[in-house]
Amino acid sequence: MTKKVALWIFLVGTISSSALFLWLTWDTHRQVEFLANVDKLSDDVVAGKRVFEKYNCNDCHTILGFGAYYAPDMTKVVKRIGVDGIRYRVKSPEKAFANSSRKMPQQNLTDDEIEKLIAFFTWVGEIDNNDWPPQDSAKRLTRSEEVMVASAGLSPGAAVYQRRGCMNCHSLQGKGGSVGPALDKVGKRLKQAEIRRYIRDPKAVNAKAIMPAQKDLSNKELDEVARFLANLK
Amino acid sequence: MTYQSQRISHWYFKAALLLFALQVVLGLWLAINYSYTLPQSIVNVFSFATARAIHTNLLVLWMLLGFMGGTYYIVPEETQSEIYSPAIAWFQLIALVVTGVVAIVGFVFGWTQGRPLLEIPRPLDAVVVIGALLFLFNVGMTMFKANRWTVVQGTLLGGLLFLALLYLFGIPFYKNVVIDWYYWWWVIHLWVEGAWELVTGAILAFILIKTTGVDRHVVEKWLYVEIGLFLFTGIVGTGHHYYWIGAPKYWLWFGGIFSALEPLPILLMMIDTIMHVKKRKLEIKNPFTFTLAVGCAVLHMIGAGVLGLLHTLPQINYYTHGSQVTVAHGHLAFYGAYALLNFLVFYYAMPKLKGIEVYNDTKGKIAFWTMSSAMSLMAVTFGIAGVVQSYVERMLGMGYMTAQHYMRLWFEVTLVLGIFFFIGMLFMVYDLFTLKPAKVKK
Missing domain, CATH: 1.20.120 (Four Helix Bundle (Hemerythrin (Met), subunit A))
Structure with missing residues (x-):
């Protein structure tokens, strides 16, 4: 191989890749209009993005998987913890993470800023991004019932508890979140039917509850997880 | 000088x-x-x-x-x-x-x-x-x-121009977060897997020509091939960051295929660095400079090439994206490719700037081996934490903090390794500020 051939390898490699890349960039711009629902990209959403940047949220959290890995991903946060869950955590992180081994700073956001942030997260949650992240995947959740059936001999309720992300907020034997109360002895306080009713619609039982209503659970899943929890004494 | x-x-x-x-x-x-x-x-x-x-x-x-x-x-x-x-x-x-x-x-x-x-x-x-x-x-x-x-100059100037140009894409405020990340990667990815590689290639080629005495034409010929492959695979390879951001599905294919080829130029760079060092025509004055050059080529390959390849395919990246696996890759890639390249430049140029022909390399060696071992092991501990995270959080669907509890041990080990890295760093900084000529052997 001569130096001239080497030069040609360089030129052809660079130019072909650049041309392909620029063409794909043009096409991506075109398709993102639909994939990211640009028609719903309101002023509030943009203001929310500015709030997200103003408080440097992205240097602890990831969004669409990018950022720092010190705190949970924000892509599907609305679906995962609900808008009340977001309000509570951002407004009073010192309370929400009082028992957590990792803290979130109190940055004194105004109520208006929090609402804008929620608008931003709501819009981001609807981006068609190939079903990422897996822990919040809709496909994965429909599979949770299969798992429940598969582990029926052991404890289907425990499977629901694990698959449906209860431990994002609650803990058992010290493992799990600290936003909601630990559930180790919940069966002492509440009966199975009460637990069932609470999970389906917390506000109907306690107007001040911050737990989001679990509307995705099937009746069968709800029965099983309530039975599992009622037996924790 | x-x-x-x-x-x-x-x-x-x-x-x-x-x-x-x-x-x-x-x-x-x-x-x-x-x-x-x-x-x-x-x-x-x-x-x-x-x-x-x-x-x-x-x-x-x-x-x-x-x-x-x-x-x-x-x-x-x-x-x-x-x-x-x-x-x-x-x-x-x-x-x-x-x-x-x-x-x-x-x-x-x-x-x-x-x-x-x-x-x-x-x-x-x-x-x-x-x-x-x-x-x-x-x-x-x-x-x-x-x-x-010379080709070295041209590559250097081209790399620096490209580097400066790409920075501009990181400045505007983008309303749409998808587009924001799309261009964010023009800065970050095209820097480290494009512009910075050109600068690295040029600097490495220069030092090899000067220290090994291998014919300039041979070194520059390989430089052309390497930067050609870097840009061919690296530009479209940016697509491996576009899998999960709301960009079209074809990025799974383009990103996956092109980025799977990305280790090739790094491998070529490693092989030709080692070959040039083996076939050197000049007498070795400062063997530590060669240790750094080969260390840079090898850890560049492991950190950027191998650890990158491990999670670049969409089927794997679906579970490892945005986890500590990325941290493992990021740390060893930056250390291997760019930190070591800088150390090579420091140890090549700083003695000459002080008028020292043959320098005492005792502290430098301690620093290099301490930092390189610590960082390689940190890639392992971050990697284990990342695999635990991918499994517990992403595959089992347990909560974020639940997964973090299982990973904590590995962060503690990382802290210990970080202290070793810190000590190695002190040795190097002190050494470079107080370089002394080697004692002549009698």
Whole structure:
């Protein structure tokens, strides 16, 4: 191989890749209009993005998987913890993470800023991004019932508890979140039917509850997880 | 050192070393954040986010200073002329360091653009752009005036131009977060897997020509092939960041295939570095310089090539994206490819700038082996934490903090390794500030 051939390898490699890349960039711009629902990209959403940047949220959290890995991903946060869950955590992180081994700073956001942030997260949650992240995947959740059936001999309720992300907020034997109360002895306080009713619609039982209503659970899943929890004494 | 204006590079290197030391200190602090529970009062005042912004911006700043210093050292020798304007070089060094310090102090008080790695606020971006333009003008004018073109020079200038151009895509405010990330990667990915590789290729080629005495034509021929492959695979390879951001599905194919080829140029670079060192025609004066060159080539391959390849395919990346696996890859890739390249430049140029022909390399060796072992093991501990996270959080669907509890042990081990890295760093910084000639063997 001569130096001239080497030069040609360089030129052809660079130019072909650049041309392909620029063409794909043009096409991506075109398709993102639909994939990211640009028609719903309101002023509030943009203001929310500015709030997200103003408080440097992205240097602890990831969004669409990018950022720092010190705190949970924000892509599907609305679906995962609900808008009340977001309000509570951002407004009073010192309370929400009082028992957590990792803290979130109190940055004194105004109520208006929090609402804008929620608008931003709501819009981001609807981006068609190939079903990422897996822990919040809709496909994965429909599979949770299969798992429940598969582990029926052991404890289907425990499977629901694990698959449906209860431990994002609650803990058992010290493992799990600290936003909601630990559930180790919940069966002492509440009966199975009460637990069932609470999970389906917390506000109907306690107007001040911050737990989001679990509307995705099937009746069968709800029965099983309530039975599992009622037996924790 | 043959040209007076090369002296400026010495100050670039010294500034880079001090900022590197500070970066490592911040790294230790981040590891403490992961390993222990800090009280709310500390978190409110100096959050992980602030410390991380400082850690990553220092990385970029000291490496760019190292590249610029390296350029000011190499260009006079390649063009066989003095630098066009030493005054500009001085001004630009001061401007960049002052901007960096202002930015870092600003982060502590919440003055930030709020986008990872690009936190420097927009008014300061303007200063960075002016500094970059002056730098390019100065380097370009030196080359044009001398009019003695070599492939090394061309690659260096091309890489630096590309680097500066890409920075511009990180400045605007994008309303749409998808488009924002799309162009964010033009800066980050096309820097480290494009522009910076060109600069690295050029610098490595220069040092190999000078130290091994291998024919310039042979080295430059391979340089063409390497940078051709880097850009061919790296440009479309940007697509491996577009899998999960709301971009079209075809990026899974383009990103997957092109990025699977990305280790090839790195492999080629590793092989030809080792070959050039083996076939050297000159007598070895400073064997440690070769240790650094080969170490850089090998860890570049493992950190960037192998660890990158491991999770670049969409089927795997679906579970590892945005986990500690990325952290493992990021740390060893930056260390292997760019930190070691900078150390190579420091140990090649700084003795010469002090008029030392053969330097005493005892401390340097201790530093190199301590830092390289610690960082390689950190890639392992971060990697294990990442696999645990991918399994517990992503596959089993358990909560984020549940997964973090299982990972904590590995963060604690990382902290210990970080302390070793810190000690190695102290050895190197001290050594480079107090270089001494080797004692003549009798």
